[in-house]
Amino acid sequence: MSAKNKSKNDIEILQEKLQSIKGREGIIGYILRGSNSASIDLKDPTKIIDYAVLSATSFEAGQDMSSMFEVDEVHTILLEGEGTKILSRVVNDHRLSIFMEKNVDHNKLSKDLNLA
């Protein structure tokens, strides 16, 4: 399989896994953004824009801080609010942000998605 096809296949597998975890207790939804397309699945569709902007800004801030403090390639970015948290990371050339309630074990979630 070519590298491009493998990457496409990995993303399809990830999308299937995301579909399987979205019904779990505490999971609010996810945004998976590639260069030409995006998959968005959020329980509250009125928050799509707010969440998309927050996700994009946290990726930028994470990259900036990584260069400032020389922590090298960013594996994950975790953002915690009052009752919600966002786990973001780059998977192949896609940017994934998973939105969840604060009590969700994001480390376990990463393992379940094979992202750990």
Added chain:
Amino acid sequence: MNEDPYAVALKNALTEIKNICPDVSRSFIFAKDGTIVAGDSETDEKTMEKMIQSFQSVAEKADTIGSLKAFYVNGKKGKVIISNVNDMYLALVASKNVDTTYLHSVTHVIIPTVLKLLETITPTPIQSAPSKQLVVDTLSGFFIGDSVQIDTELLEEWAKLLNQKSVNQVDIEAFGGKATQCKVKEINEPKLKGKGMIRIPEKVCKTLEVKKGELVKVKPA
């Protein structure tokens, strides 16, 4: 950076954190308005300012998840950890193997203890300014943004009291009990200057449940 006793005590607390957790390579504390309160000698002020700017760009957009409590960047060679402690943020850079649970326990005991101690031994909190009662004027239109407007003189007076370059955010409390925090700018209309007014965007007026002509209590955030 502040060099008052408050900042010196916090700087010492940061040094202690480094002694307890050698995995921590850099550390500094900043206020919600972005003012650097205390920092280690390894990190120059310009780097701190750049990091705070990046963090605030996220914080500004984090209303949808409640206020921003923590931001973690896990990198291949290390971690950047920013967490809310009392009314401030503590920024730490640590090695990739740092025990974050232990670090969290240490920092969230040491810093609040130092702050509490300082409040006890300092007759008046260093970072406070009296609130003012101002008359509400509403701002309307598409491009007004979220900032309120206050007289330049009052902003300068507060900045001087707080030993800051400027005041960028204020806490507004309505007499009905509703309160909010907003960015603040100077009143730009000459005929409205010097009248003890606060110009508030309509959206914020709704949040505070106040109308034009009513009084609100305002102080630097």
